[in-house]
Structure formats: structure tokens, C-alpha cells
Amino acid sequence: MNHNPQSGDGKHDDDTALSDFLASLMEYTPTIPDELVEHYLAKSGVQCPDVRLIRLVAVATQKFVAEVASDALQHCKARQASVIKDKRDKQQKDKRLILTMEDLSKSLREYGVNVKHQEYFADSPSTGIDPASRDE
Amino acid sequence: MNDGGLENRKEHGKSQKQSKSSKFNSKSDDFALAIAKVAVAQVCESVGFQSFQHSALQTLSDIIVRYIYSIGKTANINANLAGRVEANVFDVLQRLEELGSGLGFAGASDADRCVVNSGIVRDIVHFVGEADDFQFAYDVPQFPVVKEWKETGSFWEKGEEPPGKHIPNWLPVFPDPETYAARTSEGNETMSVLNGEKSELASFETKLEWSLLNLQQRFACNGNEGGSSHDGGDAVRAREAAESNPYLAAPLHFGEKEVEVSPVVLPVKLSNEVALKNIVSENCIVGNHVSVLETFAPAIEAMKSGFCDSENRQKKVLHNQRPMVHFKIETGKKSLGSATNV
Structure with missing residues (x-):
């Protein structure tokens, strides 16, 4: 990126880059619905009639969630891989990728969110396993 | 995604009770939080998760709600600081840079850069370019529903005479008898x-x-x-x-x-x-x-x-x-x- 904010050309480039960026946001449909973002933005005091701004926040939020989730996924995979081999055969059945509090708090810590996993608040160990397979 | 069966429902309810005091968990916000949960679950599924614990999903959805809220709040502060009422894209990008500063992003050290060329924006463009579109699973209605205020109008507006001389005609009319x-x-x-x-x-x-x-x-x-x-x-x-x-x-x-x-x-x-x-x-x-x-x-x-x-x-x-x-x-x-x- 070699731009010169002093020159008029550079400014013009920045303008077009900005509008292109915002226009590209409109083409993308984020999973996080606009209404949700709008609601919380309004709650926080922002008045923005601009849909592109809402889209920007929605996309940024989705990017954040996706990053946290993929980090947690890596933690999850690493934990499952570290299980000793002979045990692994036993647990082959429930080798599903489950978003657990443990992995989530690890990945969130990297993003500056300290989630203290409540020790007394135990999710059932069979969480995320199919009810059918649980019976076996 | 599979949510792991009935056993978690109870815990789910319990955890809701525990976090009742939170600002984002007030009763009026249940709908928004439920939407956030579905959205987070969808994103997690697209990342590759097959299932989740309820507590984890709740934590993550709570965090994204706070994320949006903090973006809005600080963007508003930035706008007010610049003497504006409405926040614009620069205020939002400023806040996104602040939020990303914990991890760091490319070009953060360059004080004289344009916002559009910052690493945050490039990351977002990259994300938009490579991520697939996952439409939200439901049609979300516009919320919260704000009832339109129907004014009754004063005696003067309706062209009626107030029933008593002691009632000035700028007062609202009586309801129908x-x-x-x-x-x-x-x-x-x-x-x-x-x-x-x-x-x-x-x-x-x-x-x-x-x-x-x-x-x-x-x-x-x-x-x-x-x-x-x-x-x-x-x-x-x-x-x-x-x-x-x-x-x-x-x-x-x-x-x-x-x-x-x-x-x-x-x-x-x-x-x-x-x-x-x-x-x-x-x-x-x-x-x-x-x-x-x-x-x-x-x-x-x-x-x-x-x-x-x-x-x-x-x-x-x-x-x-x-x-x-x-x-x-x-x-x-x-x-x-x-x-x-x-």
C-alpha cells in the first residue's frame, strides 16, 4: 500500500476504496441478522440510518465469532488428539467435535475475554452425543 | 447442530436464572438473545463444530452481544467527540481497531494511515471474500415492536365544544361515552x-x-x-x-x-x-x-x-x-x- 494522503489522487483513491469496501459488504449476507445488530446498536445509542454501517458491524462480529470458534475447534481437536492411543479406541464413538466451555474459554482468553469456567456448573458429560448412541 | 438432548434443558434454565442480573439478560431481551444464540450456533457449525454445550453457546452469544454493544457505544462516543450526532464508518472502524489491538493487526503502528488501508479493514475484506454466505436460518421480524402512538386530539382539533366551561379546549377530548x-x-x-x-x-x-x-x-x-x-x-x-x-x-x-x-x-x-x-x-x-x-x-x-x-x-x-x-x-x-x- 503506497498511498500519499497529501496528494489529491491518494485521497481520491482512499474514497473509492472506502466506497468499494462498503459496497462489497452489501453483497455479503452475514449470518448474524441485521435486525439483531440494529437492535443492539440502537440500544447502545447509535443512530445510523445507513444499512452499510450495520452490515459492517455484523460482518465484523461474525468474523470475531468465526475466529473464536475456529480457535476453539483447534483446541478441541488438539485435546482429542492428545488422548492416549489405547483409550482412543474406546472413545472412537464419541469423537464428535463439541464446543465445550473449556475450549471456548481458552480461545477467548487470546482475544482478551477472560471467561472463568464455573467449576460447579457442570454440563453433562454426555453433552452433544446423539441420544441414540448414548443408549448403547 | 445437535444440542445434546433434554438433560441440558434444565441446566439451561438454571443458568438463565443465574445470569438474570446481567444487563443483557433482562426479560425484554430474551428474543434478541435467542436470535444471537441461533446465529452463533450457525457460525460454529460453519466453522466445523458438530455439537455444543449449552453453557458454551450461551457464553459465546452473550459475548457477541456485548461485542456489538461495545462497538456501538464507543462509536457513538467517537462521533460525539468529533462533534457529530450520528456515528459513521470511521467511528466504527476506529472501535474495531481498538478491539483488535489486543491481538494486533497489520499497519497498527502507522499513525498516518488511512482507515481503509488498516489491517482490520483488509482482514474484513479477506473474510468477506473467502467465507461462504450462511443465511440466518429464520426470517427475523423487525424488533422491538414500537406501537404507534395514536393521539386522541384536543377539543380544539376535533372542533368540539368542551362539556364544561372550566375545561379549556386544548385538553384532549373525552373518550366516547x-x-x-x-x-x-x-x-x-x-x-x-x-x-x-x-x-x-x-x-x-x-x-x-x-x-x-x-x-x-x-x-x-x-x-x-x-x-x-x-x-x-x-x-x-x-x-x-x-x-x-x-x-x-x-x-x-x-x-x-x-x-x-x-x-x-x-x-x-x-x-x-x-x-x-x-x-x-x-x-x-x-x-x-x-x-x-x-x-x-x-x-x-x-x-x-x-x-x-x-x-x-x-x-x-x-x-x-x-x-x-x-x-x-x-x-x-x-x-x-x-x-x-x-
């Missing part, structure tokens, strides 16, 4: 129920009566309107209300034959009720109509206390009325009792 008239009829109905009239037949009868009475009131009101057109619509309405509700009748002036008038006004109503009951059994609507007009005439006249010509007639009517009132009250009680017996 039918509304409080209906309430009084309901009250009377419940009173009659309290009196012991609980059989279905009787209640049906009273309902019929009251609907009829309302009809009659309307007839009577229309009839009077022709006679006293100079009163205007409001006065007619007020009188109509007064007909059905003795408490809304115009107050008597001090020393104005209250001994004679006040005992009559209430019995007229009762007698009317009883007369109606008798007439309803005969299904004679025209006769009923006349009787209502007749029975209400003294009450109406009594309310128009200012008119001197009504005095003689009033007396006459009252004299005519009085024995009938006594008679009707007695039969009324009997008929009520008989109705419950039957």
Missing part, C-alpha cells in the same frame, strides 16, 4: 349476579336486556337530538352517558328539591330495568322503545335543571311515576327471585 357507559352496564350486571342471579337463563336474559337497553339508549339519544339540536353533539353524548349512569347525572343545585328528585332518579333506572325484563319476555321492542323514552324523560328533564318550563311537567311526571316505581321495584325483586328459582 359508550366506553364508560358500557362499563357501568357491566358493573350492574355483576351486581345483579352478586344479588344471587346466577342461573344461565337469568344471565342470558340480563345480557339480552343490556344489549337492548343500549339500543334503546341510542334510539332515545337520537330522538332527543332532534329536539335539542342546539346543545351540540357533546351535550347529547353526555346526556346519553348520564342516562345509563346515574353517577354522571348533572349535579343538582343546592336547595333544588333534592328530596323530590334524588329518590326518583335511581328508582327510574331500576324500574326501567324491571320494565325491560318484563318487556323482553314479551319481545315487544316497539313498546319497549316507547317505555324507555318515557322512563328516561323525567331523568333527562331533571338534569336540565336550568329550564323552568320543565318544572311543572316534571312534577306531573314524577307524580305519575312514583307509584309505578314502588310497584316495579317490588315486582322486580320477585321476578329476580323467581328467575333464580326457575
Whole structure:
């Protein structure tokens, strides 16, 4: 990126880059619905009639969630891989990728969110396993 | 995604209870939080998760709500700092850079850069370019629903005269007299129920009566309107209300034959009720109509206390009325009792 904010050309480039960026946001449909973002933005005091701004926040939020989730996924995979081999055969059945509090708090810590996993608040160990397979 | 079955439901409820005190978990926000949960679950699924713990999903959705909230709050602060009311894209990007500063992003050290060229924006562009579109699973309605405020309008706006001179015309108009008239009829109905009239037949009868009475009131009101057109619509309405509700009748002036008038006004109503009951059994609507007009005439006249010509007639009517009132009250009680017996 070699731009010169002093020159008029550079400014013009920045303008077009900005509008292109915002226009590209409109083409993308984020999973996080606009209404949700709008609601919380309004709650926080922002008045923005601009849909592109809402889209920007929605996309940024989705990017954040996706990053946290993929980090947690890596933690999850690493934990499952570290299980000793002979045990692994036993647990082959429930080798599903489950978003657990443990992995989530690890990945969130990297993003500056300290989630203290409540020790007394135990999710059932069979969480995320199919009810059918649980019976076996 | 599979949510792991029923066992978590209980814990889910418990955790909701535990976090009730949170600002984002107030009861009015349940809908938004539920949407956030679905959205987070969808994103997690797209990343590659197959399942989740409820506590983890709840934590993550709570965090994204706070994320959005903090973006909005700081963007608003940035805008206000720059002397603007509405936040724009630069305020939001500024906040996103602040939020990303924990991890760091490309070009953060360059103080003289354009916002568009910062690493945050490039990351977002990259993300938009490579991530697949995952439409949200449901159609989300616009929320929260804000009811449109319907103004009643003042007397002046509606072009009506306030019913009293002490009421300035910039005040909102009174509600339709039918509304409080209906309430009084309901009250009377419940009173009659309290009196012991609980059989279905009787209640049906009273309902019929009251609907009829309302009809009659309307007839009577229309009839009077022709006679006293100079009163205007409001006065007619007020009188109509007064007909059905003795408490809304115009107050008597001090020393104005209250001994004679006040005992009559209430019995007229009762007698009317009883007369109606008798007439309803005969299904004679025209006769009923006349009787209502007749029975209400003294009450109406009594309310128009200012008119001197009504005095003689009033007396006459009252004299005519009085024995009938006594008679009707007695039969009324009997008929009520008989109705419950039957």
C-alpha cells in the first residue's frame, strides 16, 4: 500500500476504496441478522440510518465469532488428539467435535475475554452425543 | 447442530436464572438473545463444530452481544467527540481497531494511515471474500415492536365544544361515552349476579336486556337530538352517558328539591330495568322503545335543571311515576327471585 494522503489522487483513491469496501459488504449476507445488530446498536445509542454501517458491524462480529470458534475447534481437536492411543479406541464413538466451555474459554482468553469456567456448573458429560448412541 | 438432548434443558434454565442480573439478560431481551444464540450456533457449525454445550453457546452469544454493544457505544462516543450526532464508518472502524489491538493487526503502528488501508479493514475484506454466505436460518421480524402512538386530539382539533366551561379546549377530548357507559352496564350486571342471579337463563336474559337497553339508549339519544339540536353533539353524548349512569347525572343545585328528585332518579333506572325484563319476555321492542323514552324523560328533564318550563311537567311526571316505581321495584325483586328459582 503506497498511498500519499497529501496528494489529491491518494485521497481520491482512499474514497473509492472506502466506497468499494462498503459496497462489497452489501453483497455479503452475514449470518448474524441485521435486525439483531440494529437492535443492539440502537440500544447502545447509535443512530445510523445507513444499512452499510450495520452490515459492517455484523460482518465484523461474525468474523470475531468465526475466529473464536475456529480457535476453539483447534483446541478441541488438539485435546482429542492428545488422548492416549489405547483409550482412543474406546472413545472412537464419541469423537464428535463439541464446543465445550473449556475450549471456548481458552480461545477467548487470546482475544482478551477472560471467561472463568464455573467449576460447579457442570454440563453433562454426555453433552452433544446423539441420544441414540448414548443408549448403547 | 445437535444440542445434546433434554438433560441440558434444565441446566439451561438454571443458568438463565443465574445470569438474570446481567444487563443483557433482562426479560425484554430474551428474543434478541435467542436470535444471537441461533446465529452463533450457525457460525460454529460453519466453522466445523458438530455439537455444543449449552453453557458454551450461551457464553459465546452473550459475548457477541456485548461485542456489538461495545462497538456501538464507543462509536457513538467517537462521533460525539468529533462533534457529530450520528456515528459513521470511521467511528466504527476506529472501535474495531481498538478491539483488535489486543491481538494486533497489520499497519497498527502507522499513525498516518488511512482507515481503509488498516489491517482490520483488509482482514474484513479477506473474510468477506473467502467465507461462504450462511443465511440466518429464520426470517427475523423487525424488533422491538414500537406501537404507534395514536393521539386522541384536543377539543380544539376535533372542533368540539368542551362539556364544561372550566375545561379549556386544548385538553384532549373525552373518550366516547359508550366506553364508560358500557362499563357501568357491566358493573350492574355483576351486581345483579352478586344479588344471587346466577342461573344461565337469568344471565342470558340480563345480557339480552343490556344489549337492548343500549339500543334503546341510542334510539332515545337520537330522538332527543332532534329536539335539542342546539346543545351540540357533546351535550347529547353526555346526556346519553348520564342516562345509563346515574353517577354522571348533572349535579343538582343546592336547595333544588333534592328530596323530590334524588329518590326518583335511581328508582327510574331500576324500574326501567324491571320494565325491560318484563318487556323482553314479551319481545315487544316497539313498546319497549316507547317505555324507555318515557322512563328516561323525567331523568333527562331533571338534569336540565336550568329550564323552568320543565318544572311543572316534571312534577306531573314524577307524580305519575312514583307509584309505578314502588310497584316495579317490588315486582322486580320477585321476578329476580323467581328467575333464580326457575
